Amino acid sequence: MTVNPSRKHLVLLGVGRANLQVLKGLARHGAGEFHATLVTPHPYYIDSAMLPGHVAGDYALDDIRVPLDALVEASGATFVPAHVHALDPGTRRVQLSSGDALPYDVLSIDTEAVIDRELAEASMPGARRNALFVRPIETFVQLWPQLKALSQERALQVSVIGQGIAGAELAMAAAHALAAPHGTRVTLIAGEEPLLAEESAGLRRRVLNRLKQLNVTLLQDRCTGMDGKVLELQSGASLICDAPLLAAGANPPEWLRHAGLLEEATGLPMVNERLQSEHHRQVFIVPEGASADIGPLLEANLRTAMFGGSFKKIPLATSRLHVVGGGQGHAIAAWGPLSLEGREVWNWKERRDRRQFQALFRI
Template structure:
């Protein structure tokens, strides 16, 4: 793959929310004297906030999965459908699974978090063959209707494996979607720690109450194997299971962690307040679950990195407002120690999510 060497080259890896904001800015303001390439395996954006609603049946697939083509065309960037195989941060070059090598002057990484399947298989033998992985989203949304169809034929025993808020939302969405007509049952295998121990007490209490009301069994245990008929637990117990769903916390892609960028003592990339790698300032990395305000900061800082100017600081700290879809038109919202729930919370969340998604793709 070749690019015009007389112009600087900005490469965007991943169609995450912040990178999409950059595309929107390019559509609005133009790319001036630089080449821009978007690398993403699928020409779609799937909204994580609305994914549980799709599973629950509140949204059709085309409401949560938006084609990138119109935005790509409007922005004037080159789209490459590929995964990244490796990053040479010193040589400023990414190697693609297509076999192409793509040089860059500035790189922006805003890719969907990944689960390293070999590591998962090592921890849970049988997972690769028997489990439905939530990541990548595109594969999950294609396979989910098959599980729905099976639940129309008979009652299923479903196990959602994961212990964060996303896994809890998925468990409740699955319980809503598969309850009829045969009364499929859902268990949540949350791991060794108490469920949502890192969340505010009010939110934790309301979520646990909702799980109980929906007859979702919560097991504070760890999955150590899957054989296609049951889930083996660290405690020695066995849970009969027709369909295990892996909703583990996904992490930074291996190609990025293995690129020689500066990392902390636990292996997490060190990113400064400008979203730059601390060791390679030409590489910008958007943290997982970054707030919507990150997009405008990333766009401004990429333009600064390419053409000069002043950098902006990205928003830092945890997201203060947490919302949890609970199925059946019900949601919980928590702000610090305050938590409220009900249908009105769901209606507000629905309006907010639709508005934010539409804003990403409106020039």
């Protein structure tokens, strides 16, 4: 791959919201004395926040997926459709699945968390062959219609293996989408710790009640294996299951760990308040779950890293507001100890999600 050595080279790995906003900034302000390259496996963006709504049938796939070509062209960036195989921050090179070694001056990493299939297989033998992995999202949205079509033929026993709000939201969405016409049932296997124990009492109570309303069975247990017909659980019980949806165990990609950019104890990126790597200051990493509107600050820091100036502090604290889709045009909202739910909450959530999604591509 040819890179002009006379110009600074900014490489964007992944199309999380922050990197998309960087591209949008380049489209508005121009790149100036540097060139940008976007590396991501697929030529479009899928919004993970709206995925449960797609599963529930509230959004068509085209409502949550947008081609990248117009934004990339407007930004003047080069698009490289490839996976990352390795990153060497010492030599400032990214090894791609295409076989190219891509050099950079400054690197911005904003990639989707992944579920490592080898680790999943080690902890749940049979997972690689039998589970429908929720990540990468691109693969999941291609396979989900097949499961939905099968539920139109006969009643299924579906299990969602996942913790926290994400696991509960996916279970509620699947329960709503698959129930008719034959009564498919969904079980949420949420680990051994009480579901949403770290959340407010109001949010936890409302989510648990909503799971009951949708006939979702909640098991505080851990899956230890699967064979295509039965799930084996840590408690020693067995659970009949036609389709396990695996949402647990999503982490930063393994090449980040091999590059020495993750904390060994937590597996989280080691970054400062500027989102710079602690050990490689030309590398910026957007942590999973970062605020959706940090892109302009990230763009400013990337420019500073290339040409000098004052860095900006990037606050990572997300809003105290939690909004959880409950399927069937229903949502739950919680702000600290306050909570409410119903169709009006869903209507507000849908308008907000669509507005934020469309704003990502409005130049």
